Amino acid sequence: VSPPGTAEELRRRLGAEVVLPDVPARYLSDATESRALRGTADAVALPRSTAEVADVLRACCDLGVPVVPRGGGTGFSGGCVPDGGVVLGLERMSRVVSFEPLLWRMRVDAGVTTSTVRRLARESGLLFPPDPGAGEQSQLGGNVATNAGGPHAFKYGVTRAWVTGLEVVVPPGETIRLGGDTRKDVAGLDLLGLLVGSEGTLGVVTSVWLRLVPAPEAALPVIALYPDAEAGCAAVERLLGYGLAVSALEFLDAATMELAGGGLPVDAPAGPAFALIAEADGTEAAAAALRDEVEDCCREDALLVHSPRSAADVAALWRWREGVSLAVEAVRGGKVSEDVDVPVERLGELLAAMEAIGSRHDLRTCNWGHAGDGNVHATFLVDPGDPAELERAEHAAGDLFAAALELGGTISGEHGIGLVKLPHRERQFSPAERALQERVKRAFDPGWLLNPGKKLA
Amino acid sequence: VSPPGTAEELRRRLGAEVVLPDVPARYLSDATESRALRGTADAVALPRSTAEVADVLRACCDLGVPVVPRGGGTGFSGGCVPDGGVVLGLERMSRVVSFEPLLWRMRVDAGVTTSTVRRLARESGLLFPPDPGAGEQSQLGGNVATNAGGPHAFKYGVTRAWVTGLEVVVPPGETIRLGGDTRKDVAGLDLLGLLVGSEGTLGVVTSVWLRLVPAPEAALPVIALYPDAEAGCAAVERLLGYGLAVSALEFLDAATMELAGGGLPVDAPAGPAFALIAEADGTEAAAAALRDEVEDCCREDALLVHSPRSAADVAALWRWREGVSLAVEAVRGGKVSEDVDVPVERLGELLAAMEAIGSRHDLRTCNWGHAGDGNVHATFLVDPGDPAELERAEHAAGDLFAAALELGGTISGEHGIGLVKLPHRERQFSPAERALQERVKRAFDPGWLLNPGKKLA
Numbered sequence: 001v002s003p004p005g006t007a008e009e010l011r012r013r014l015g016a017e018v019v020l021p022d023v024p025a026r027y028l029s030d031a032t033e034s035r036a037l038r039g040t041a042d043a044v045a046l047p048r049s050t051a052e053v054a055d056v057l058r059a060c061c062d063l064g065v066p067v068v069p070r071g072g073g074t075g076f077s078g079g080c081v082p083d084g085g086v087v088l089g090l091e092r093m094s095r096v097v098s099f100e101p102l103l104w105r106m107r108v109d110a111g112v113t114t115s116t117v118r119r120l121a122r123e124s125g126l127l128f129p130p131d132p133g134a135g136e137q138s139q140l141g142g143n144v145a146t147n148a149g150g151p152h153a154f155k156y157g158v159t160r161a162w163v164t165g166l167e168v169v170v171p172p173g174e175t176i177r178l179g180g181d182t183r184k185d186v187a188g189l190d191l192l193g194l195l196v197g198s199e200g201t202l203g204v205v206t207s208v209w210l211r212l213v214p215a216p217e218a219a220l221p222v223i224a225l226y227p228d229a230e231a232g233c234a235a236v237e238r239l240l241g242y243g244l245a246v247s248a249l250e251f252l253d254a255a256t257m258e259l260a261g262g263g264l265p266v267d268a269p270a271g272p273a274f275a276l277i278a279e280a281d282g283t284e285a286a287a288a289a290l291r292d293e294v295e296d297c298c299r300e301d302a303l304l305v306h307s308p309r310s311a312a313d314v315a316a317l318w319r320w321r322e323g324v325s326l327a328v329e330a331v332r333g334g335k336v337s338e339d340v341d342v343p344v345e346r347l348g349e350l351l352a353a354m355e356a357i358g359s360r361h362d363l364r365t366c367n368w369g370h371a372g373d374g375n376v377h378a379t380f381l382v383d384p385g386d387p388a389e390l391e392r393a394e395h396a397a398g399d400l401f402a403a404a405l406e407l408g409g410t411i412s413g414e415h416g417i418g419l420v421k422l423p424h425r426e427r428q429f430s431p432a433e434r435a436l437q438e439r440v441k442r443a444f445d446p447g448w449l450l451n452p453g454k455k456l457a
Numbered sequence: 458v459s460p461p462g463t464a465e466e467l468r469r470r471l472g473a474e475v476v477l478p479d480v481p482a483r484y485l486s487d488a489t490e491s492r493a494l495r496g497t498a499d500a501v502a503l504p505r506s507t508a509e510v511a512d513v514l515r516a517c518c519d520l521g522v523p524v525v526p527r528g529g530g531t532g533f534s535g536g537c538v539p540d541g542g543v544v545l546g547l548e549r550m551s552r553v554v555s556f557e558p559l560l561w562r563m564r565v566d567a568g569v570t571t572s573t574v575r576r577l578a579r580e581s582g583l584l585f586p587p588d589p590g591a592g593e594q595s596q597l598g599g600n601v602a603t604n605a606g607g608p609h610a611f612k613y614g615v616t617r618a619w620v621t622g623l624e625v626v627v628p629p630g631e632t633i634r635l636g637g638d639t640r641k642d643v644a645g646l647d648l649l650g651l652l653v654g655s656e657g658t659l660g661v662v663t664s665v666w667l668r669l670v671p672a673p674e675a676a677l678p679v680i681a682l683y684p685d686a687e688a689g690c691a692a693v694e695r696l697l698g699y700g701l702a703v704s705a706l707e708f709l710d711a712a713t714m715e716l717a718g719g720g721l722p723v724d725a726p727a728g729p730a731f732a733l734i735a736e737a738d739g740t741e742a743a744a745a746a747l748r749d750e751v752e753d754c755c756r757e758d759a760l761l762v763h764s765p766r767s768a769a770d771v772a773a774l775w776r777w778r779e780g781v782s783l784a785v786e787a788v789r790g791g792k793v794s795e796d797v798d799v800p801v802e803r804l805g806e807l808l809a810a811m812e813a814i815g816s817r818h819d820l821r822t823c824n825w826g827h828a829g830d831g832n833v834h835a836t837f838l839v840d841p842g843d844p845a846e847l848e849r850a851e852h853a854a855g856d857l858f859a860a861a862l863e864l865g866g867t868i869s870g871e872h873g874i875g876l877v878k879l880p881h882r883e884r885q886f887s888p889a890e891r892a893l894q895e896r897v898k899r900a901f902d903p904g905w906l907l908n909p910g911k912k913l914a
Contacts, residue, residue, distance in 0.1 A: 102698040103802060125700050147643050158641060160650070161618055174889045181800035183830045184615060184870035186604050186654045187878075187885050189894045189912070193617070193650035197643045214700035241559035243582050243671035286743040343638035345560060373640045413641035421644075428644050432631045437646045439900035443893065455646070 002065045002084055007043040013059045018052055020044040027087045030073040030080050032420060034334045036384040039081040048092045050167060050175055050206040056088055058173030066452050069200035071142025074134040076337060077418025079199045083453050090141045101126055104212045110141025110205050127215040129156035133322055141205045147197030149414045151248040154372040160196045165209030168195055171445045180209055199416045200451040202444040218287035220280045221317055223266055224298035224305045225273035229253055231301040232274035233348035236371045239278060242297050249372030250277040256366040260327035265316040266306050273303055324368055334384035336393040337377050340404035341413030344374040353403035354378050361396040375413040401427055417455045459522045459541055464500040470516045475509055477501040484544045487530040487537050489877060491791045493841040496538040505549045507624060507632055507663040513545055515630030523909050526657035528599025531591040533794060534875025536656045540910050547598045558583055561669045562638060567598025567662050584672040586613035590779055598662045604654030606871045611829040612704040617653045622666030625652055628902045637666055656873045657908040659901040673738035677748040678774055680723055681755035681762045682730035686710055688758040689731035690805035693828045696735060699754050706829030707734040710808060713823040717784035722773040723763050730760055781825055791841035793850040794834050797861035798870030801831040810860035811835050818853040832870040858884055874912045
């Protein structure tokens with residue numbers, strides 16, 4: 001809890017240009033609003049430079065006030081929902097510091113949106129592969145803080161793989177730089193990698209050095225529909241077993257297709273179906289050859305195998321896929337949507353477990369996600385105005401985490417622990433492992449002021 | 458310094474099967490023997506299981522004895538050269554625990570060699586990309602401890618990108634598991650990534666979960682020779698600027714070619730030349746198309762552009778490339794060979810700096826490495842029996858590190874800090890950055906018993 005008069009004191013020290021006169025509601029929630037999460041804060045600081053970020057951190061460390069770093073606010077784990085203290089928004093640090101397309105590099109400040117980076121890269125024939133969704137809102141600083149993934153992480157890896165440098169402000173207000181334009185660096189302990197995915201608990205990322213790759217000439221998706229999850233999961237394993245190196249391998253179960261399939265830009269047969277989307281990329285010829293192999297491999301037991309041929313149809317398919325989360329949320333006004341990850345061959349078992357968990361807690365469920373990575377957005381539909389249902393969903397999520405761990409998985413493949421999974425963290429980590437993480441946290445933040453109550457207990 | 462009678466006490470506690478009766482000389486040095494480095498040890502322990510590794514660590518922590526983990530001993534930074542204490546060799550832990558080719562996964566114990574993993578993968582149509590060299594000797598545990606790279610890291614990334622899980626023994630003898638068969642996991646702080654590249658200072662890696670990818674159908678190298686470094690470096694930038702996504706982009710300067718070029722399986726014109734090797738991989742057709750583009754792009758200013766066509770010729774080229782380090786070493790019996798990394802467009806400036814540094818210290822120099830990654834094996838030839846020359850080489854290495862940092866680079870892109878770069882570490886890291894690394898070290902190893910005097914001061 002912050003001392004009284006915190007906002008005034010911060011405004012006095014940092015100026016009214018940095019500390020807002022009040023606390024606008026939009027800084028108190030993130031995408032977990034769909035499960036009725038909303039915090040409180042003493043103040044909102046919107047620094048315009050790394051020096052101002054350092055000023056904010058220094059003042060807060062001096063006053064003993066918690067700091068909650070905030071990017072685009074698109075997270076699903078409540079990672080930037082404050083519980084008092086100062087919300088430190090990076091949105092004003094939205095400068096593309098440098099872009100060197102001939103050297104496959106870009107440096108951006110933390111508040112630049114994911115789609116800005118992807119668009120700039122694309123316009124120069126390059127690719128920034130991470131595509132976690134909500135690209136117009138999500139910011140690179142937040143992508144780094146959560147080690148964001150997305151459909152194409154299957155081939156290209158998560159955000160960590162594309163970051164070569166970070167500028168970070170650490171308590172009590174020191175600016176450090178980890179890496180930079182070099183593509184390889186093993187001189188220190190990998191603090192850069194440690195910062196990635198640390199959910200704002202170790203430092204405030206202010207600037208990010210990215211590496212890029214030449215964009216593949218073509219990216220050709222195939223969508224296949226199956227009568228049930230068993231047939232769909234068998235097709236996933238078949239694609240892997242045949243050695244088909246697709247760039248994305250997504251799934252949507254029949255319940256998701258029933259809720260969100262209406263907008264699918266494909267003539268699909270009526271009735272519930274389990275969908276796979278596999279994308280082949282590379283040169284025009286290589287992508288087309290792989291696409292044909294993928295089609296062949298998908299055909300066994302399929303109700304439909306379809307490959308959109310025009311660029312517009314391809315874009316429409318991915319736009320629809322991107323909209324699935326919102327479409328599902330719209331059904332009842334809210335959802336509790338998790339992101340467990342299991343070894344890919346356990347996917348079918350996880351989906352079966354979700355069905356049982358939904359029945360047990362009297363909740364409607366649906367699942368979609370990154371099949372090739374075993375990463376499931378396991379979802380319980382809720383009415384955010386119904387506290388009893390929300391509580392049932394929290395219990396159901398606990399059962400889901402237990403099931404994922406039982407199958408050799410993790411409670412989080414993408415969203416992080418944030419606020420919402422904190423009570424479940426000890427299911428995954430032994431006391432010794434938790435103690436080790438907490439000692440590492442204290443090495444950065446001895447006063448435990450950076451995003452307290454998130455990621456680590 | 459260990460207490461007297463340490464070896465006897467360890468043998469009493471751990472048994473004569475685990476603790477050798479004496480200290481064979483081969484456990485006292487690594488590839489830095491070429492610069493006359495050799496350590497001392499009280500005992501050598503060769504555990505056969507994770508439980509025995511934990512026993513060794515527990516006994517050493519109890520007795521306050523330093524532990525120096527050791528893989529294949531192929532490192533170039535003295536990372537496993539002991540200064541007293543116990544050498545903990547992982548060589549008996551050489552079990553391939555599981556290999557699931559249809560799921561693109563392998564789990565191996567720490568003592569399995571790199572070439573075993575690569576060969577097994579290849580026999581099933583898969584690729585384990587890291588190829589740091591000395592594959593018959595180097596072990597996966599050591600690859601992890603150094604975050605090993607190699608030529609194909611340019612396209613495929615370093616070891617970190619291929620490790621999904623680690624079993625690690627940490628002080629005072631606790632076994633923890635980080636990750637596993639899942640391909641994505643953001644539930645904890647990324648301690649797995651932190652262990653990778655930590656050079657045995659945080660824990661002893663006992664088992665490694667790897668992900669693999671389908672092997673490309675074809676990998677087609679092009680070798681090009683240039684009259685000087687300027688023309689060669691221009692070709693590197695041209696390849697990038699044209700967006701040619703090669704899998705490896707190597708260089709060898711004229712001095713290296715003069716020393717090691719004799720065995721080059723190519724009809725080359727007489728006289729000194731700067732060499733590039735760029736490899737195109739993918740489907741047969743895509744690789745061939747890219748190879749042709751690479752050839753065209755390389756032709757400007759080239760003395761020769763040649764593409765070996767048969768599989769045997771391709772293998773011969775890479776075998777020759779792999780042998781360059783030993784061929785260079787053979788010239789005078791020793792070398793001080795570093796591994797600085799700079800932004801790729803600064804490569805030419807680094808090579809010019811090396812020439813000046815060699816003249817200044819009266820040392821013969823040569824350079825080769827991973828041009829696309831800006832990673833240079835900057836080398837001073839020495840007679841390991843000449844202490845004055847060795848001392849000049851150490852000073853010269855210091856000047857090299859200063860030059861690399863001046864160009865926005867790092868003092869280590871591949872080998873790590875180990876023993877030999879420790880005096881130079883403060884050139885790269887500010888006091889605050891060093892203090893942060895040291896606090897993280899203490900979070901794992903409060904008694905500072907794991908590989909003391911390496912990586913961190």
